[in-house]
Amino acid sequence: MSPKGPEIRALDPATVDRIAAGEVVERPASVVKELVENGLDAGATGITVEVDSGGIDRIRVADDGVGMSEEDVRKAVKQHTTSKLRDVSDLERGVDTLGFRGEALYTIGAVSRLAITTKPRGSETGTKLVLAGGEVEACEPAGCPEGTAVEVTDLFYNTPARKKYLKRESTEFDHVNTVVTRYALANPDVRFVLEHNGREVFSTTGQGDLRTAILSVYGREVARAMVPVEGLAEGPLEGLSGYVSDPETTRASPTYVSTFVNGRYVRAKPVRTAVVEAYGTQLAPSRYPFAILDLELPPETVDVNVHPRKMEVRFGEQSAIESQIEETVKETLLDHGLIRSSAPRGRSAPEEAAVAPESTEPDAERTTGGRSEPEAGRSSSASDRAAGTDDRVPAPNRVDGSGAGDRSTGRNGANARGRDADRDRRFSRPTRQTTFGEPDEPDYERLPDLRVLGQVQDTYVVCEADEGLLVVDQHAADERVHYERLREELGGETSxxxxxxxxxxxxxxxxxxxxxxxxxxxxxxxxxxxxxxxxxxxxxxxxxxxxxxxxxxxxxxxxxxxxxxxxxxxxxxxxxxxxxxACYPAVTGNTSLTEGSVADLLAALDGCENPYACPHGRPTVVRIGREELSDRFERDYPGHAERRED
Structure with missing residues (x-):
């Protein structure tokens, strides 16, 4: 090392190539995506994807496209070679092929052992080329069907840092499955087969009917719930086609909202937002519909260079496109009677029930997200949960008394029971202006002394503490309480x-x-x-x-x-x-809480091992200190202290 510091040196070309390849080919699904796109660009009518161990051990993608001659396949594995671009003008005007980056085979071969078997249409003999770490090891004639088959083994064998970050087999295969699924949906006229560890996962017919492709990958239940997107609202899009599901057929993640631009799968958050907004209040909170949408617009109006793997795009008229998609999907849902044209009359917001003296009557009509809580069937009051009682009607398919047990038992349940008196001392109700008892020494695993001031937006509990203000997210707090109780239950026998x-x-x-x-x-x-x-x-x-x-x-x-x-x-x-x-039974936002419910929730949170974060890592408590309050109100401005002394 130089006495002035580490020496700066240029990397050799081989090292640069491996780093660049590793950045683009980040997991088995990246390989599958590139090879499937190449097959589609080659005019394939059938593509078979086989993976072992999630693609970590082996990937094989075979297509019946145009194939390559020996001369072409030798060129295809070299850097900066492609059949899809002529010069920079192609990039400037936009590209309408899928694998237009053009260096898939070279990039994949740089970080794996790769074998290509290919035969042009009408040719008598094919070619097999073997590549390892970017170097051609063999190239010879071979008997094979027309088209191209690429087999990748020992992925990242020469880039161990990249291999270390691969996830478990099931996760890696899930990404592969997602890629193949989306291209199968985008190309219903191409027959797709996906196999994992020698077992067929799904196959499509390739007959050109999108609903049939949906049936193959999503099943009959989802296929029946899908309706075709019809018509097109005014806007910059030249076309919009596909299917969307009814508001009841949803999932908890946006995985099944698939967006395509001119047949290419992309991630486009504005499109997903527009689809969700089209459902309005008919879509339950934190739920996403099934949707397959293909946007048609001039390639030059789409920026595909936002993401190194061309997975994200930027639209030239993004706001207008978002509005056009929302309006088109909304009209489709209205035409099929799947959403209402306007919200129903009646109470549309939770009842205002600020912290007030606790009633002895059961809190039967508190609302959760616009539904009465007994109807919602997912959240009981915090006070009911802490006491281990729940007056809701049992689910129709439930066998009562079959092992629910006493929910107040266990570490946190005992804490909640044992702190009833402690809660009255440590929790100050606005009508009594008292505080929690003072601890001898600070305990950062417990909540500080609090005096509750009220509830904001029926979502946050605002409290006063010695060091300033504390704002508690009631849903995150209740999630933490439920999580620790569930974890305690699993220490014995699962309920x-x-x-x-x-x-x-x-x-x-x-x-x-x-x-x-x-x-x-x-x-x-x-x-x-x-x-x-x-x-x-x-x-x-x-x-x-x-x-x-x-x-x-x-x-x-x-x-x-x-x-x-x-x-x-x-x-x-x-x-x-x-x-x-733990999220499901937790009290939600937009839910008014009584004074006693707040007290029980804070007492239960105080009994948790970690009261400051929900199980997903979100904060349960936000602290606004005295100094921050003073700074925000600029209480240290010149002359303030003098006037106060006068």
Whole structure:
């Protein structure tokens, strides 16, 4: 090392190539995407994708496209070669091919062992080329069908830093599944087959009917719920086609909202926002519909260079396009009678019930997100939950007394019970101006002394503390309470509810694969189910403090499993599931709380091991200190102290 510091040096070309390739090919799904796009650009009518171990061990993509001669395949694996661009003018006017970056084979070959078998249409002999780490090891004649098959093995064998960041097999395959699914939906005239570990996941007919393709990848239940997007509102789009689902057929994540621009799959948040807005209040909070939309517009009006893998785009007239999509989808839903033209009359906002003396009557008509709480079936009052009682009508398919148990037991339940008197001392109700008892030493695992001032927007509890103001997010706080109680329950025997008769759920191809990977974890939290094809029969469901969770939450639980590290144990997966399950019985935003409910919620939160964050990492408490308040009101301006002394 130089005495002045580390030496600055230029990297050799081989190292630069590997770094660049690793940045573009970040996981098996990246490889699949590039190869599928090349097959489509080659005019394929059939594409088969085979992966082993989520694509970590092996990927093979075969198409019946135009194929390549020996001369062409030798050129195709070199850097800066493509059949899709002539010069910079092609980039400036926009490109209408899929794999227009052009260097897929070279880039993939730089970080893997790659074999290409290809034969041009009408040719008698094919060619097999073997590439390892970017170097051609062999190229010889081969017998093979017309088209091209690319097999990739030992991905990232020479870039261990990239390989280290791969997720577990089920997660990597989920990304592969998503890529193939979206291109199958974008190209219903192409026959797609997806196989994982030698088993077919789904296949489409390639007959050109999008609804049939939807049936193949999403199942009959979803296909029946989809309606075609018809007509086009005024705006810059030249065309808008596809399908959207009814407001009842939804999922907890936006995974199933697929956007295509001139046939290319892209991530376009404005489009997703427009689709969700089109449903208005008919779509439940935090739910997303199924949607497949293909936008047609001149290529030169779309900036495809926002993302290195061309996965995101920027529209030249984004606001106008967003409004056009929202209006078109809304009109489609209205025409099919799936949404109302306006909100129904009556109370559309939660009843104003600021912190006030606690009533002895049951709080039966408190609203949650515009629905009366008994109707919502997901949130009971914080005071009811802390006391282990719930006056809601049991679910029709529930067997009462089949293991719900006493929800007030366990570490946090005992804390909540044992602190009833402590709560009255430590929690100051506005009518009594008292505070929590003073601790001898600060304990940062507990809440500070508080005096509740009120509730803001029926979502946040505002409290006064010695050091300033504390604002509590009631949903995040209740999530933390439920999460720790669920975790405590799992220390013994999981509380479940047996269903009177098993409930059958139809899964998408993606969900069916995830079920196989996470069946053990689901059973651990209370979902007992068996799968046959795309259908699961659910026999028991989790019971969260007298709230029997509905069987169809199993679908959301499957999606929640995605994203874990390869070394995650069942216990770690279960812990992630608990965080999501804790969300369902938690009190929501836009819910008025009585004084007693606030007291019980804060007492239960105070008994948690970590009262300052929900299980998903969101803060439960935001502190606004005395100094910040003084600074915001500029109480230190010149002359203020002098006038105060006068």
């Amino acid at each position: 479940t509810q047996a269903l009177v008769s098993p409930v059958e759920l139809e899964l998408t191809a993606r969900e069916a694969e995830l079920f196989d990977a996470y069946e053990e974890a689901l059973a651990h939290v209370g979902f007992s189910a068996t799968r046959e094809g795309r259908t699961v029969r659910v026999g028991t469901v989790p019971a969260a403090f007298d709230a029997t969770l509905p069987p169809d939450l199993l679908r959301d639980a499957l999606s929640a499993c995605i994203g874990g590290d390869p070394g995650d144990t069942v216990e770690a997966t279960v812990d992630d599931l608990l965080g999501d399950l």
